[in-house]
Amino acid sequence: MDVTIIGTGLMARGIGSRVLAGGHDLTVVGKDAQRAEDAAGELAGGGNVRSAAAGDPLNGDVVVLAVYYPDARGAVEQYRDQLSGKVVVDITNPLNETFDGLVVPPDGSAAQELAKLAGDARVVKAFNTTFAGTLAAGEVAGQPLDVLIAGDDEEAKATVAQLARDGGLNPVDVGPLARARELEALGLLHITLQGPLGTEFGSAVKLIS
């Protein structure tokens, strides 16, 4: 697959490393062309990666919005026409300024808000409960990360699940896009526990049985 990640931060690099580990092609897009080049350079040892600047045509069939929620909204607005028909992955946890609540409607989710903005894009929620460092490592405590995936387009979800699986992760389909509400609640919970547990964004939420 040909995957584009919008964003150059830790989550972009973490997800990018899994995309490359799975043998897929990656384009990193940054508002700042130099930062995109730096991120691509850092990932270059892992596979076929290039950088692009904001405004360049978007490559491929999968676009990951690896930026904070306000910037994800901005990216969807900027690229709306190009996103039509593509699989668009929302990874955001739409935290408020005090990091103890979410800014989206309480009966909704960032994913649903982005889907409303995104027109014909096939929005999938994923990777919002996995931290950047654990994605870069590909595992926690020797166990593959669970990647919880919500979406209304079955084929789009299967594509994201395949990307996760190819990268050594364990995809879990949690249902329709509306379930992103619960995924974002879990993301918030997981983030708020980092201080008290002292896990420094190195923990993972795992379903065991």
Added chain:
Amino acid sequence: MDVTIIGTGLMARGIGSRVLAGGHDLTVVGKDAQRAEDAAGELAGGGNVRSAAAGDPLNGDVVVLAVYYPDARGAVEQYRDQLSGKVVVDITNPLNETFDGLVVPPDGSAAQELAKLAGDARVVKAFNTTFAGTLAAGEVAGQPLDVLIAGDDEEAKATVAQLARDGGLNPVDVGPLARARELEALGLLHITLQGPLGTEFGSAVKLIS
């Protein structure tokens, strides 16, 4: 400790088994005295347990509401005066009739609704992300269950954490009672995944690091 569980179903028995495993005393209260006696009889091999009928004075300092949400509301209304000052544990997942959403206000939780009803009781949310069979077993896949605990009264939370720890479980303090919103979202997510994952209410949500 002297623990009272209101309810005679699988969750009452699962939590009861952990209370007894920790060496604490247990009273099982049922609307139907015979069912309470049956539940107590089933648990009797594990420790010191007695049954009581609805309306009998409530024993001890900790009361677990191990019933469905509407019945938990009913129990709080029925016992409000007696619950004053006690640690009251809400374990509910307030599911709607189609089991795909919650009936409480979207920016709130069953725990907060019960706390409003309960006057001076010290309400703690716990055990809503752990299934009955896994509580009875005390573990999943050889790992102790995480018991996620939310509440505004630190001493009450510490009491519930101690009960969990004594029963061989791993308590995790997730913050104020408002965090019950996220715990109930996680409870809903965990329940909705049982069918798709085929785990038959035998899975557990675990934070690993």
